[in-house]
Amino acid sequence: MKGTYLGEFEELVLLTVGILHDDAYGLAITDELESRTKRNITISSVHKALVRLEKKGYLKSQMGGASQERGGRAKKLYLLTNSGKNTLNESKSLRNQMWNDVPKIVWEGGEI
Amino acid sequence: MKKTPPQWMTKFLRWYCSKDLVDGIEGDLFELYKRRQKKYGRPRANALYLFNVLLFFQPFAFKKRESNRRLNTMDMFRNHLRIGIRSLLKTKAITAINILGLAIGIASFIMMIAYVISELSYDKFHSKADRIVRTFYSYEARGATQSIARVSFPLKYRLLEKYPEVEQVVRFGKDNKDAATFEYQDRLFTEEKIYFTDPEVFEVFDFPFIAGDPKSALTARNSIVMTDLAAKKYFGDENPIGKTILFKNEDQLVVTGVLEKSTHSHIDFDFLIPLELHRHREMRRGGGDIEKYWSWSGSWTYVLLKDASLKDDFNDRFHEDGIDLFGRVENPRVDYNYASQPLLDIHLKSDMVAEMEVNGNINQVYGFAVVAFLILIIACLNFINLTTAQSTNRAKEIGLRKVMGAYRSNLVGQFITEAILVTLLSTVFGLMLLEMMVPVFNSFMGQNISIPYFQLPILILLFLIGAVVVGVLAGSYPSFYLSRLKPVQTLKGNYQGDRSNSGMRKLFVVGQFIVSNVLIIGIIVVQMQMSLIKGKNLGFDKEQMIVLEHGSKINEEFEVFRSRLSLIPGVNDVNLGYVAGTPGWVQSYNVEDSVAEEGKSMGLKRVSFEFLDFYDLEMASGRYFSTSFATDTMQAIVINEAAAQSFGWTNEEALGKKFSWYGISRLIETKVIGVMRDANFESLYKPVKPSVFRLAFSGDVTVKFDVENQDQLLSTISAVEDAWVELFPQWPFEFNFLDQQIQDQYLKEERLGQMIQFFALLAIFIACMGLFGLAAFTVKKRTKEIGVRKVLGAGIWSIVGVIMKGFLVLVLISFIISAPAGYYISENWLQDFAYRVKLSPFIFLFSGLISTLVAGLAILYQSLNAARLDPVNTLKHE
Numbered sequence: 001m002k003g004t005y006l007g008e009f010e011e012l013v014l015l016t017v018g019i020l021h022d023d024a025y026g027l028a029i030t031d032e033l034e035s036r037t038k039r040n041i042t043i044s045s046v047h048k049a050l051v052r053l054e055k056k057g058y059l060k061s062q063m064g065g066a067s068q069e070r071g072g073r074a075k076k077l078y079l080l081t082n083s084g085k086n087t088l089n090e091s092k093s094l095r096n097q098m099w100n101d102v103p104k105i106v107w108e109g110g111e112i
Numbered sequence: 113m114k115k116t117p118p119q120w121m122t123k124f125l126r127w128y129c130s131k132d133l134v135d136g137i138e139g140d141l142f143e144l145y146k147r148r149q150k151k152y153g154r155p156r157a158n159a160l161y162l163f164n165v166l167l168f169f170q171p172f173a174f175k176k177r178e179s180n181r182r183l184n185t186m187d188m189f190r191n192h193l194r195i196g197i198r199s200l201l202k203t204k205a206i207t208a209i210n211i212l213g214l215a216i217g218i219a220s221f222i223m224m225i226a227y228v229i230s231e232l233s234y235d236k237f238h239s240k241a242d243r244i245v246r247t248f249y250s251y252e253a254r255g256a257t258q259s260i261a262r263v264s265f266p267l268k269y270r271l272l273e274k275y276p277e278v279e280q281v282v283r284f285g286k287d288n289k290d291a292a293t294f295e296y297q298d299r300l301f302t303e304e305k306i307y308f309t310d311p312e313v314f315e316v317f318d319f320p321f322i323a324g325d326p327k328s329a330l331t332a333r334n335s336i337v338m339t340d341l342a343a344k345k346y347f348g349d350e351n352p353i354g355k356t357i358l359f360k361n362e363d364q365l366v367v368t369g370v371l372e373k374s375t376h377s378h379i380d381f382d383f384l385i386p387l388e389l390h391r392h393r394e395m396r397r398g399g400g401d402i403e404k405y406w407s408w409s410g411s412w413t414y415v416l417l418k419d420a421s422l423k424d425d426f427n428d429r430f431h432e433d434g435i436d437l438f439g440r441v442e443n444p445r446v447d448y449n450y451a452s453q454p455l456l457d458i459h460l461k462s463d464m465v466a467e468m469e470v471n472g473n474i475n476q477v478y479g480f481a482v483v484a485f486l487i488l489i490i491a492c493l494n495f496i497n498l499t500t501a502q503s504t505n506r507a508k509e510i511g512l513r514k515v516m517g518a519y520r521s522n523l524v525g526q527f528i529t530e531a532i533l534v535t536l537l538s539t540v541f542g543l544m545l546l547e548m549m550v551p552v553f554n555s556f557m558g559q560n561i562s563i564p565y566f567q568l569p570i571l572i573l574l575f576l577i578g579a580v581v582v583g584v585l586a587g588s589y590p591s592f593y594l595s596r597l598k599p600v601q602t603l604k605g606n607y608q609g610d611r612s613n614s615g616m617r618k619l620f621v622v623g624q625f626i627v628s629n630v631l632i633i634g635i636i637v638v639q640m641q642m643s644l645i646k647g648k649n650l651g652f653d654k655e656q657m658i659v660l661e662h663g664s665k666i667n668e669e670f671e672v673f674r675s676r677l678s679l680i681p682g683v684n685d686v687n688l689g690y691v692a693g694t695p696g697w698v699q700s701y702n703v704e705d706s707v708a709e710e711g712k713s714m715g716l717k718r719v720s721f722e723f724l725d726f727y728d729l730e731m732a733s734g735r736y737f738s739t740s741f742a743t744d745t746m747q748a749i750v751i752n753e754a755a756a757q758s759f760g761w762t763n764e765e766a767l768g769k770k771f772s773w774y775g776i777s778r779l780i781e782t783k784v785i786g787v788m789r790d791a792n793f794e795s796l797y798k799p800v801k802p803s804v805f806r807l808a809f810s811g812d813v814t815v816k817f818d819v820e821n822q823d824q825l826l827s828t829i830s831a832v833e834d835a836w837v838e839l840f841p842q843w844p845f846e847f848n849f850l851d852q853q854i855q856d857q858y859l860k861e862e863r864l865g866q867m868i869q870f871f872a873l874l875a876i877f878i879a880c881m882g883l884f885g886l887a888a889f890t891v892k893k894r895t896k897e898i899g900v901r902k903v904l905g906a907g908i909w910s911i912v913g914v915i916m917k918g919f920l921v922l923v924l925i926s927f928i929i930s931a932p933a934g935y936y937i938s939e940n941w942l943q944d945f946a947y948r949v950k951l952s953p954f955i956f957l958f959s960g961l962i963s964t965l966v967a968g969l970a971i972l973y974q975s976l977n978a979a980r981l982d983p984v985n986t987l988k989h990e
Contacts, residue, residue, distance in 0.1 A: 026140040043140055044167040051133070051172045063135065070143050071116065076136025 006087055012037070013049045014058060014088055017078050025064065025075040026050065050078055058084030117145050117161040125165045130175045137168060188522070189529065195509075196530035203502065209885045210498055211538045213878045217491025218535075218542030218582075220871055222575070223549050224484035226561050231477045234376050234459035238318045242420040243279075244455040247271075247413045247430070248464060258713065259464040260698070262409045263450070265387075265402045268310075271415060274433065277422045282316045283411040284309045284379065284468070285390060285402075293662070293844060294383075295358040296346050300844045302661055303342075306383040308390040316416045317379070323353050324369025330386045337369035342382040361842050363389065375560040378459045379412075380469055412468060415452065427452045465698065476864055483868055486627050487875045492586040493620045494882030495534070499527075499590035500617060501889040510594055511602035523595035524588075531587025532580050539579035557863055589616075618922055621886065624879040625926035625963060626933070631872035632959040633934030634941075638865050640949045641942065645858060648947060651791030652692045653728035654851045656684075656817040658829065659691050660836075661846035663813025669839065670813065676835045677815065682828035684818035687726040689811040690717040692793050693854040701771045701804065703759065714755060715801040717793070718808030724788070726816060733763035734786030737807050745807055748785045755802035756787050763787040771804065782806075795857060799946040814850065876963075880970045883919065887974040891915060898978050899986035908979040915975035916968065923967045927960040934959070 006014070016032050017024040030046045033039070053059045064075035080088075116122075125141070126134055141164050148157040200207045235241055247267065250259040268281040284307045294301045313319075314326035321329075322340055329337050336357070343352040352367045359365050365385065374380075391402050402408065417426055434450030453462060460474040510523060546563065554561055565571055593616075666673060674686045690696055697716040723729070724736045732753055737744045749771055756766040772781040790800040815832060819825045829847070836845045891898075898911055935951060942948040 026136055027143050030140075042167055043144065043164060044170065044173075047133070047137060047140075047168070048170065048172050066139075069146065070139035073139030073142060074135050075139055076133070 006091060009045070010049050010053060011088070011091060013046060014053060014080065014084060017059060017084075018080055018088070022077070022079075024078045029078075053084070054078070057081060058087055115146070115149070117142070117158060121158075121162050121165050125168065128169060128175065129173050133173055137173070141165070188525075192526040192529040193533065195526070196533050199502075199506065199530070200534070203505070206498055206502070206885050206888070207534075209881050210495055210534055211541060213494045213881050214491050214535060214538035214582075215541035215545055216874055216878055217487050218539055218579075219545035219549060220874055221484050221488045222542070222546055222563070223553060223561075224480050224487075224871060226563060227553070227557075227559065228477050228481045228484070230376065230559065230561050231460060231472050234378055234472070235455050237374070237376060238316075238455070240316065240318070240416060241455055243417045243423075244316060245415050245417065245423055245426070245452040246455060246458060247415060247450060247452045249409070249434070250449045250451065260409060260466055261462065261464040261468070262411055262466045263413050264406045264409055265411045266404055266406055267411070267413060271413075271430075275426060275429070277418050277426055278415055279418045280312050280316050280416040282310045282313045282414045282416070283387060284313075284414075285387065285410050285412070286468075287390070293360055294346070295361070296355070301346070302844055302846050303382060305381045306385065307379070307381045308385045308387045310387055313384065316414060319374055319377070320372040322370045322372055323351075326369070329369035330384065332366070332368070333386055333388045333392060334363060334365050335368040335386060336365040337371060337384040338367060339371050339373040339382050341373045343367070343370050359385070359389075360393075363393070365389075378468055378471065409466075414455065423452075423454060473864075476868075479868060480871075483631075483871050483875070486631075487871060487878065488582075490624050490627060490875050490878050490882075492582060493624050494878060494885075495531070495586045496589050497617055497620050497882055498885045498889075499531070499587070500593050501886055506594060507597055507602035510597050511599035514599040515603070520595045524591045527591030527594055528584055528587040531590070532583030535579045535583035535586065536576070539575055543575065553867070557867060617886070621883065621919075621922045622926045622929075624882060625923050625967070626930045628876045628879045629927055629930035629959055629963050630934045630937065631875055632962055633930070633938060633956060635869045635872055636955050636959055637934075637938040637942070637949070637951070638869065640955075641945065642858075642862060642865060644947065644949050645796045645945075646855075648792070648796060650693065650793075650796075650854070651729070651789065652793070653726075653816075654693055654854060656819065656825065657850040658815050658817075658832075658847040659694075659850055659853060660813045660815065661848070662840075662843040663688075664811055665843055666813070666840055667810045670809075673813070673835070673839055676839060677832060680828060680831045680835065682817055682819045682824060683832065684816040685722065685726055687720055687722050687814045687816070689720040689723060689808050690805075691812045691814050691850065692727045692791070693850060694812075695794055696803065699773055699804070701773050704770050715794075715803035717803055717805050718811055719805050720809075720811075721807070723805070726814070727791075729791055730789040732787045732789045734767045734784070736786055736788075737805075744785070746780070747782050748807070749782045750786045750788055750805040751784055752788045752800065752803050752805075753790045754800040755804065758802040796947055797945055815847075876966070880966050883967055884970040884974065887915070887919065887971040890918070891974045891978040895978065895981065895986045898981065899983035902979075902983040903987070908976070911979040912972065912975045915978065916971050919967060919971045920964060923964050924960075927963065931956045931960070 012033060013029060016029045016036075020028055020032060026043060026047050029050075030041050030043050033046070034041050050059065050061075054061055058081060059078045060081050061076050061078050064077040066072050066074045122138065125138060129137060141161060144164070145157055145161050148160055151157075152160075238244065246261070247263050248259055248261050249263055265283060265285070268283055271278050271281050286307050292303050292306050294303060309330065311328075311330040313330065314321075324337065329335060336359070338346075338352065346352070346357065347355055352370055355367045356364050357367070373382075394400070394402055402410070415426075417423060431449065431451050458467075458471065460472045460477060462471055463473075513523060513526075550561060550563065553559065563571065670688050674688075677683045677686050697718070698713055699716040700713045719737075720726075721737050721739055724731070731750075734750070736750060737748060741748070751766060751771075753763060756763055759766070759769075761769070766784050766787050769784045770781060771784065772779055774780075788805065792800060793803070794801055817825060817828055819828055833845045836843075894915070901911055901914070934956065938951055942951075
């Protein structure tokens with residue numbers, strides 16, 4: 001296991017799973033990420049991240065319903081686990097902490 | 113319009129993608145595809161789909177090995193090994209046949225391949241080997257080209273002068289007609305392998321030096337370089353460098369270098385002396401200067417080129433220039449065609465007149481390699497056959513394993529493990545056998561093969577890998593066959609084997625016996641041809657004669673020696689000059705009024721007045737040389753029938769024809785006074801060479817005896833020795849029996865033939881062992897049938913007949929196929945001989961009879977055993 005380190009892309013994928021709540025599957029996550037980040041995101045990298053996150057225990061999956069639109073294939077739906085939520089929280093509070101510790105002058109002083 | 117992406121792409125995705133993920137991924141990609149198809153159209157959507165499929169081709173998406181299989185691999189392997197050992201022990205006889213057969217096969221294979229490698233590695237140890245070529249010349253006589261391995265000595269300077277690509281030229285020469293002696297501390301030695309050569313020899317060739325300086329070893333005229341073996345013989349453990357030895361009673365030579373004896377060089381020498389010394393000795397004796405003497409081709413000339421790629425170019429130009437090059441030299445004979453050949457081709461591919469030694473034969477080496485592979489294949493077929501034959505024994509085990517959930521791949525693994533176990537055991541036995549075979553082979557073939565286990569530890573690894581490969585190859589058919597058995601059939605009780613498999617087995621038996629039969633035919637044909645050559649009447653008397661090694665040194669005192677010997681009872685006659693049965697000289701003649709450019713090269717035999725009577729030869733027309741014609745000495749020649757025929761003359765027409773040739777200083781003209789009946793003076797592989805006989809008063813000395821028995825012969829020879837020691841104490845008395853000497857020409861061929869025969873016999877033996885084992889199984893399978901037959905009143909012999917019929921039909925089929933194949937191969941081989949046996953159908957019938965007999969004996973034993981069994985025992989289980 002790679003420990004609990006969360007990469008930037010993984011964090012985004014985790015958050016997107018949270019956003020989509022009960023319809024978080026590969027393609028939907030990709031679409032959501034693309035529209036939010038305006039980046040080109042390949043579907044395979046999203047799947048790869050999902051597999052890794054599931055292995056780390058931040059996500060769990062279940063098979064959803066099949067539909068004609070998907071050629072009769074079921075969706076693999078992802079949900080945040082508690083440990084996933086904790087990690088996101090930690091990550092967020094770490095950032096908040098760091099934001100707070102940046103002296104105001106940095107923001108107001110302009111360029112040196 | 114189709115709405116799905118191409119099937120093969122999806123199939124590919126399903127192939128590699130793990131089960132957990134494939135649904136989700138495939139669904140996502142399909143959704144995406146539909147969206148893209150609407151947006152961009154089908155082709156682009158397809159391309160993007162493929163792109164996506166390929167992007168998913170990453171480790172995270174791959175199928176995972178089922179974890180349970182990874183866990184017990186070691187345990188299963190151990191189990192396979194244990195079951196394998198148990199089943200081997202259960203059928204001890206078959207296991208023994210299997211292992212012995214394979215061991216013999218493997219040992220023979222390694223042995224023969226080692227020989228082939230050794231033959232192929234000749235002269236490769238010279239670091240510049242690929243840049244060295246040897247020059248030779250050819251001439252055409254009536255459509256046939258004759259090539260001579262030696263050229264004139266002065267050619268060296270033309271080569272160095274005319275061709276910028278030539279880096280160095282080294283010549284070797286040998287005093288062929290004169291055995292050399294060395295004297296060291298009052299001991300006399302006769303040496304044969306002594307060459308004179310240029311001091312630059314070690315710039316071109318890398319003969320490994322043990323002591324001395326390669327650069328200067330042969331620069332002084334009185335220097336000599338010897339091999340370590342020779343040095344040991346002369347000086348024991350003393351340091352040879354600086355020691356002085358006496359050469360041919362005349363020259364004191366100082367040892368300046370010791371070389372390691374090279375076993376894989378076609379230049380096989382014990383001593384090297386400077387060319388300058390030989391030249392000096394010749395001039396001292398009143399002969400010409402060999403460095404200026406164009407008409408004697410006595411030099412094996414090796415050219416070192418600046419680059420290996422220049423070989424062809426050099427050869428072309430050399431060939432072209434040869435014509436003009438020799439138009440300007442003092443001797444205007446231009447029947448030469450010069451050319452060059454690579455050093456590495458000499459040992460196996462060159463068969464010219466005047467080679468340094470009898471070379472190997474590439475075809476024989478290939479023959480060896482083929483027999484080697486045949487043996488290995490026969491041994492493997494044996495193994496396959498015996499293993500599949502055992503399927504009945506293993507059927508229950510296989511069924512049970514399958515019921516317990518074994519995949520087919522597990523079973524294949526199991527049987528291949530067993531096969532590898534057997535081949536590994538066989539390899540170990542084979543290597544032991546090999547250790548016993550190598551010394552026998554070496555002493556028999558005059559070879560020096562060793563398997564360098566310790567110098568090359570990788571060999572052992574290689575042998576083991578080889579064993580595993582053979583195991584996998586030999587084990588794959590049985591394992592795929594066995595693993596196919598259906599548990600339903602095998603477990604319900606009386607599984608009696610599979611018909612289709614017995615067909616395959618029959619095919620293997622037929623294959624083995626085709627190979628064996630061809631080998632038997634080969635053995636018979638080789639045997640017949642060899643005895644034909646041995647027993648061939650050469651056309652001259654060769655019994656009870658000895659040739660004296662140093663006879664040519666006593667020229668002037670020959671008559672003294674002769675009259676001294678005439679006093680010894682038992683000595684019939686003494687002759688001076690050409691010895692029948694040995695290779696003679698070659699000389700170019702201008703016949704009748706032909707211009708010099710049309711000189712014909714012919715054999716030359718320098719003979720005495722007594723030659724005809726001495727060897728019991730006959731004249732076909734005219735007369736032989738006679739002391740009553742004074743002109744016979746210089747102006748008369750005798751030719752043989754072959755020579756007359758080659759000019760299209762009858763024996764009578766040939767009389768009085770003019771032959772002229774260039775002596776050392778002038779043109780000499782002679783007339784034919786007689787034609788001699790053909791006799792096979794030279795190799796029987798070739799037809800009688802057109803030859804000229806000329807009177808000479810020097811040459812070898814041959815003594816003919818007229819004795820009753822061996823004891824008398826020996827006492828007469830020792831009387832001759834006494835006379836020799838009395839008259840010529842400075843030269844050792846050494847001799848060869850003429851018939852033996854002639855026989856020795858064929859020694860190498862004969863031994864190689866015997867070796868191939870030996871290995872062919874082994875191959876047949878292995879095939880019979882296989883048949884023996886197979887018969888055992890067939891019989892076992894049919895015990896019940898035999899029991900029933902016996903109960904119904906069949907006699908032992910009728911049962912034996914029933915069993916043997918099945919096998920003998922197979923042997924018969926293989927005979928029918930092998931006879932034409934054997935005929936074709938034998939006919940090809942015999943084409944090389946001038947005197948050859950006729951292939952009669954009896955050879956083939958005989959070989960068929962032998963193989964049937966041998967196979968019959970192998971089966972007879974088994975079927976007799978089976979027929980004797982009491983039906984009470986064989987039938988009681990039912």
